[in-house]
Amino acid sequence: MKEKLSAFMDNELGELEERRVLAELATDAELRVTWERYHLVRAVIREEGVAPVPGLSERVARQLPDAAPAAAGARVPRPLLRAAAGLALAAAVAAVAIFGLQVLRQPGQPAQLAAGKTPRAETARWNTDRPEHETTLNAYLVEHNEFAPTGMGGMTPYARVVGYDREK
Amino acid sequence: MNIRTGVGAALPLVGALLAAPAVAGDSAHDWLVKMDQAGRRLNYEGAFVYQHGDRLEAMRIVHKVANGSVRERLVALNGAAREIIRTEREVLCYLPDENSVVVEHRKADSLGFPAIRPERLPELEKYYQMRLGKTGRVAGRPAQVVIILARDGYRYGYRLWADQETGLPLKADLLADDEKTIEQFMFAHINIGVAIPASALAPSTPGKGLTWHRERAVEDSAAATQPERWQAGRLPEGFRLSKRLVRKVPALNKVVEHLVYSDGLATVSVFIEKPEPGARPEMLGPSRMGAVHAFGARVDDHHVTAVGEVPAATVALIGGSMAPLE
Numbered sequence: 001m002k003e004k005l006s007a008f009m010d011n012e013l014g015e016l017e018e019r020r021v022l023a024e025l026a027t028d029a030e031l032r033v034t035w036e037r038y039h040l041v042r043a044v045i046r047e048e049g050v051a052p053v054p055g056l057s058e059r060v061a062r063q064l065p066d067a068a069p070a071a072a073g074a075r076v077p078r079p080l081l082r083a084a085a086g087l088a089l090a091a092a093v094a095a096v097a098i099f100g101l102q103v104l105r106q107p108g109q110p111a112q113l114a115a116g117k118t119p120r121a122e123t124a125r126w127n128t129d130r131p132e133h134e135t136t137l138n139a140y141l142v143e144h145n146e147f148a149p150t151g152m153g154g155m156t157p158y159a160r161v162v163g164y165d166r167e168k
Numbered sequence: 169m170n171i172r173t174g175v176g177a178a179l180p181l182v183g184a185l186l187a188a189p190a191v192a193g194d195s196a197h198d199w200l201v202k203m204d205q206a207g208r209r210l211n212y213e214g215a216f217v218y219q220h221g222d223r224l225e226a227m228r229i230v231h232k233v234a235n236g237s238v239r240e241r242l243v244a245l246n247g248a249a250r251e252i253i254r255t256e257r258e259v260l261c262y263l264p265d266e267n268s269v270v271v272e273h274r275k276a277d278s279l280g281f282p283a284i285r286p287e288r289l290p291e292l293e294k295y296y297q298m299r300l301g302k303t304g305r306v307a308g309r310p311a312q313v314v315i316i317l318a319r320d321g322y323r324y325g326y327r328l329w330a331d332q333e334t335g336l337p338l339k340a341d342l343l344a345d346d347e348k349t350i351e352q353f354m355f356a357h358i359n360i361g362v363a364i365p366a367s368a369l370a371p372s373t374p375g376k377g378l379t380w381h382r383e384r385a386v387e388d389s390a391a392a393t394q395p396e397r398w399q400a401g402r403l404p405e406g407f408r409l410s411k412r413l414v415r416k417v418p419a420l421n422k423v424v425e426h427l428v429y430s431d432g433l434a435t436v437s438v439f440i441e442k443p444e445p446g447a448r449p450e451m452l453g454p455s456r457m458g459a460v461h462a463f464g465a466r467v468d469d470h471h472v473t474a475v476g477e478v479p480a481a482t483v484a485l486i487g488g489s490m491a492p493l494e
Contacts, residue, residue: 126457133451137462139420140475144428144437 001031196298197289199314202335203328209233210336213368214307214358215245220351220458232364241369251371264373270381288432295319295406295431304329306338307355316433321345322404322482323434324459334360342459345479350459398425398440398472401489404482406431429486436476436486443471454480463487 004021007013013021025031126134194202213230226245231238242252248265261270292298301313310332317325325343330336339354399409411428425440443450450471451464462475463483467490474487 126455126462128451128455130451132448133455133464136420136451136473137455137457137475140437140439140462140473141457141460143415143426143439144435144475 005031196300196314196316197293199300199312199328199330199335200289200298200316203314203330203337206331206335207337210334210360211362211364212336212358212360213362213364214355216353216355216358218351218353226356230364230368232369239369241371243372249373251373253369253371260371262371262373262375262378264378267377268379268381269375291406292432295323296325296433301327303332306331307358309333309338309358311338317343317347318345320404321479322407322485323431323478324350329354331360336360342477397493398427398438398470398490399493400427400429400438400486401491402485403429403489404431404485407434407436407486410435434476434478434482436474436478436483438487438490439473439475440490441471441473442469454484456480465490467491 001021001024004013004017005025007017126137128134128137211232213228215226215228218225218227228241228243228245230241232240237256238254240254242254244250248263250264251262253260253262258271263270295318297315297317297319299315301315304311304313306329311329312332314328314330315325316328325345325347327341327343327349328337329339331338336358338358340352341349342351344350397412400407407429408431409427410430412425414423414425416423422441427438427440429436429438441450450466451462451473452466453464455462455464460475460477461480461483462473463480463486464474465472465488470492472487472490474483474490476483
């Protein structure tokens, strides 16, 4: 299914297959999470300032009950992706891996819309209600850890990489 | 101490030669030196748990030292079988559940995870009280407890269990000033000083078929455009500037001045940026994530953010006192 998802994101599926994927996305929360990640990773890889496949979210949203009214908000928020746009890929992806995808947990994100569910339990998070602050703090923490010679922090980033998002 | 000990000490272990055996009568100071050395000399493999916040991670670690350089592999034992292969040059994250491998370069500064620097030990004792605790047992091995308590509220303390035989840190607790444990790292089992075949360091996930994401070389050339230089007006006792650089933060695509202050054990980073006109307001005041605290402040038309694995008061003091140099 993941290969299909990937092809779907590239608009390489036929109509029938596409419908299957959409149906699958509508019912499989885990698949939706994968899909979100693909989006982020690709956006970063391609250094695109907007959602990599414009309209994809809407396409999916249309298929999902309850999601239609919010379809316009389903796109990954622009400022966040723009922030991600110019960056060195690995650093970004690693930061995402380390800190557990907060970037995608913004209001209006597809998974919440689609599922109408509470987001999964979080990995450790900053106690701020401003997502953009969290993004900044995470980035700074990654930089900081490079230079902190001592501390549990030395292992923390690695532990978070291998451990993130486990409780979904 | 290597408290990177967590993984630090534990991580940077070096293999092959056994460290000098510990001797009864060694001081806390001696034990810290021993822990540091063990980390640089010993091969080991085992499994550890790491508890932070309300999370508990279990990982397998294989650590080999050959020709003076360390190669290490971490494998998640729960959930997705993510792996990290760490060499002195790069960090490879295998994320099979993402069909991805992420490769990051390590910066020169981070080579070797130096953990505690023995030469700063005497000085450290001004800010930390160090003493031997009882002996105990961790991962089935006799261990010596070494306790490091901050003498003021500006840094955390540590409780360390060093392997009696080799000095390798087997367990580490990060302590708040009331001596409550904030985070813990502990080996559940470990084999020290064993031969490690190259195959044990190979990822179990074949890289073939996965998407590889490679970080581009980081340009810190932005340093040429270095605008102003900043400094902390107030520092907790013992903290001093250990590094100053101007760099582009990849994840933010911003150029910032990055100052690193350290007391030899605790480290605080301060980032100074000049926000674009019309940019969103940056974080003001305190924030925290587990044992890590941050503090944001506005100074003239610059934004200052202090971050570190230290108590809130430390980042507030440092971050709140930043000012441009003359």
